[in-house]
Amino acid sequence: MTPQFSAYLDLLRLLAALAVLLSHANSRALIDHSILPQSFGHNAVVVFFLLSGYVIAYVADVKEKTASSYWVSRFARIYSVALPALALTLLCDLVGAALNPGFYAGNLTTHDHWLLRLAASLSFSNELWFVSIMPFSNSPYWSLCYEMSYYLLFSIWAYAPAARRGLYLMLAALLIGPKILILAPIWALGVVLYRWRAAQALASAPGALLWLASVAGIVAFQTLDLSKSLSAWTAAQLSPWLYLNLNFSKHFLGDYLLALLIAANFIGFRALVRDGASGLGALMQRLHKPIALAAGFTFSIYLFHLPLLHFFTAVLEGSTAGYGRYLTVVGLALAASVLLGSVTETQKTPLKRWLERQLLPRLQRWRG
Template identity: 35%
Template sequence: MTLKPALSAYLDFMRFIAAFAVLLGHMDQDGLAMAWMPLSWFSHEAVIIFFVLSGFIIYYSTTSRASSWQQYAVARMSRIYSVALPAVLACVVLALWLSHQPGFDPARYSNYSPPAVWDTFSSLLFINESWLNATFVPLNDPYWSLCYEVWYYVIFGAFLFGGKRRRWWLVGAAALIAGPAILVLLPIWLLGAWLAASGRYASGWTAGRAWLGFLGPVALIVLINTTDVDGLIQSYLYENVSGFWRLDASQRFVTDHLIGLALCLHIAAYSSLPAAVQDFFARHQGVFASLAGFSFTLYLFHRPMTQLLGAWYPQPVGAIWQTALLALGILLACWAVSWGTEKQLSHWRCGFSRVLTPRSGVLS
């Protein structure tokens, strides 16, 4: 099924808004008082948006374009490493530079950790969240969710291209390496893939049903966030389930799965909204594509910036104009960085293609 321009534009809009929410949330955490903007409250929920969108888009693009595991690997590796490799190296260099500054106090930076060879190596293999590895990218805690996504790509690719005899062996091996914390949120990614596979994002709903399906999930997510029910459930399980702490970033899995289901309903309902709504996104498809076009760089490069600014130029509550300008500055900085990362994607594709598919085409 073809992805209509209006839906494609809306998915791009969701991807940018999710990345922006993460930026605002981390600004607030790092001493740049941003709680005046309600979107900053939803940085965790934004990661669940990434997982659902990732499952949806990866399934759609892979089944419509990739015909071999080599093409799939080229597409995924070039997309990931075009941003992840520069981000990891930049954070290592920045952490080394900071550590040699006079009067350096690591306590001023919430995500600081001394650079280490194993941490860097495991980060580039995306095993930071696997079992009890507990390795970190200095100054860049958001990297954890990328480690989750990469193993979802590996598991999905193993299933799709592994062949009848080897498929489940490969899936099992990938799952074993990924570990429980990553696997417990895999169903959320698969929900997005299921939605793309089912084709249930097409139009055909009545107007009332469409608006209910579109706005109801938003209301549910706001309710979960503002009532802190996710934190209450997490605390209960932490205190009553032995070893629950091992799930690390997945400890809110109960409400995270509920949010994932809600987001699938939200996306499914979009194509049945009134034409005026869809026409708006279709007309501005280029704008939303441009915003989404640097969202990956925004996600992986913003946290070092918020920590430096928060440590050096903290902003008090009520400094609305100052924090708004800082947010705009970080957006522009990440957009500029993206010209050296994800906007160089074609070069990364060519490089990986020469290694993996020397005689075949490159997946676009």
């Protein structure tokens, strides 16, 4: 992966996290008119899934040669931010509800059965089959449950003995259920993009055309809100119960189309900046380090922003007619996410080393 393309992926990752934040800030409790389409944040998660598949395929190919090293890295990455996110969500919800009980009673109904919610969140089982257990007010957490399922499927495909791979994949699929599996092709497309050698050989001129066409397609997809239209068609084809219980996967047709557009965008940009000689390639080369630094807060922004948005919306009273309170709440949520991220993002390596000391010797003894 070249520095130019790596910088581009980091930039997309950061922009997707900010898009999710702005989508959740589009609340009538914060501003009285709609700023963004409702689908804006969900579409950004499609970017995350495709990026995740691509990056996981890369690290498995280059760095993580065994299932043990793969899972130690995954647990260290996820739990280093997920655990603080759950603690922050509980703290914000409890303090916010004490200061403004009316806001939380009227807007959030996810504080019952807290032990069940916490256990499901810690085990990433919130979205298995047709279950949907919200981790208190932190709805973006749903995508982590999908991610962990895809990590499991990929680890079986990449590391399991060939003779048992099919059986293990079938058992994993039975555990995960159709709701998560229906979006698995999007994550798998990221893996395909990394391994697809023919796409990597695309020349820069057609790459530039493909990239521009994909940008136009993505803009049209969002402007026309095709996700909403395709979701309405899906709802008409499925039973009301099934459509409702697909929950975050019910927009799958639009998600598939958007994923193809994003995949084309990846292929085109990778070809455009491959040799680093183009002006855009040179720019991405110069911006590689600052983009990587900013993108290092992406996971924290994604997991911390919503309970913070709820909290600041609840405690900072003001008019919803103008932009003053809106900008204040969004700015505080973003600043607090970055500040907390400056601590949590540094815990991945220590946690990884601790897991290596605790888990790897036990795995070796179990295998021996």
